[in-house]
Amino acid sequence: MSTFERYLTVWVFLCILVGVSLGYALPGVFHAIAALEVAKVNLPVAVLIWLMIIPMLIKIDFAALGQVSRHWRGIGITLFINWAIKPFSMALLGWLFIGWLFRPLLPADQIDSYIAGLIILAAAPCTAMVFVWSNLTKGEPHFTLSQVALNDAIMVVAFAPIVGLLLGLSAITVPWDTLILSVVLYIVLPVIAAQLIRRQLLASGGERALEDLLKILQPASLVALLTTLVLLFGFQGEQIIAQPMVIALLAVPILIQVYFNSGLAYLLNRATGEAHCVAGPSALIGASNFFELAVAAAISLFGFQSGAALATVVGVLIEVPVMLSVVWIVNRSKTWYETGASVRAAATETKA
DSSP states (O other), rough: OOOOHHHHHHHHHHHHHHHHHHHOOHHHHHHHHHHEEETTTEEHHHHHHHHHHHHHTTTTGGGGGGGGGGGGHHHHHHHHHIIIIHHHHHHIIIIIIIIITTTTSOOOOHHHHHHHHHHHHHHHHHHHHHHHHHHTTTTOOOHHHHHHHHHHHHHHHHHHHHHHHHHHHHHOOHHHHHHHHHHHHIHHHHHHHHHHHHHHHHHHHHHHHHHHHHHHHHHHHHHHHHHHHHHHHHHHHHHHHTTTHHHHHHHHHHHHHHHHHHHHHHHHHHHHHHOHHHHHHHHHHHHHOOOOHHHHHHHHOOOTTTTHHHHHHHHHHHHHHHHHHHHHHHHHHHHHTTTSSHHHHHHHHOOO
């Protein structure tokens, strides 16, 4: 992790301050940017989202899907957490905290929008930063790569139906045309473009050419993320200044969801006898979110000034420090993990 990435939370916080300040001081500028739309897609944001996502997707080698069977227990557990537990548990937490416990403290007209943002945030598993988390836990690299590649493939077909289902259960109107457009624009097309670029680079210059391009694109990706946050919080400026507690309240269900899902994945891996080098990244992939996609989808579906957009950005704000705490827990508990009966039995079978 570079110095810039290590302090990502600091930069996010500074962008929030800058965005809120500029939005409050120069509302006309941000209204003009918001008007640059085609088919409900904001053009400046679409460009920024592509700059964020493409470098991350170029790293993914879909040929790694052939290695899925090597760590089938960890793969199965992570898929179960990502697609059968995480979106639904977040919806439940959103209804509980935002729709009930915190309702008197939040703007009444944004309650449904906040819940929608939380659902969108949880519906897409992380595809980029998990490589960093896996490395910090000494995770099995082939497992991490194959799991991320599989999640990306599933996301193409599962993201829209899951989001649509949970928004419908929340009695939130689902703009299906915009949702499908978001999937095509922010998942399908970037995946195709990234894989074409990857294939061309590997064919012409090998791994070295790929690494050289990523060194150029990675900083641009982070700058695009931070620029998007400035724009987003610029549109939210007046609302945030009027109600500063909103961010803190939205963080509560996100924090609970991260620790619940990472803990569940970790314990299930231990119960099935999976090695710690697989259980660590499994827990981290099971808990983290593809917040770049979530921010883009929330903006497309509900607009810059919506509570949904704000809820997804809160996920960005707390992602790094919370995931680093999960890394610490996974590393510190390795000895305990490996004393599990199933883990010891599996290790004995492997040696035999």
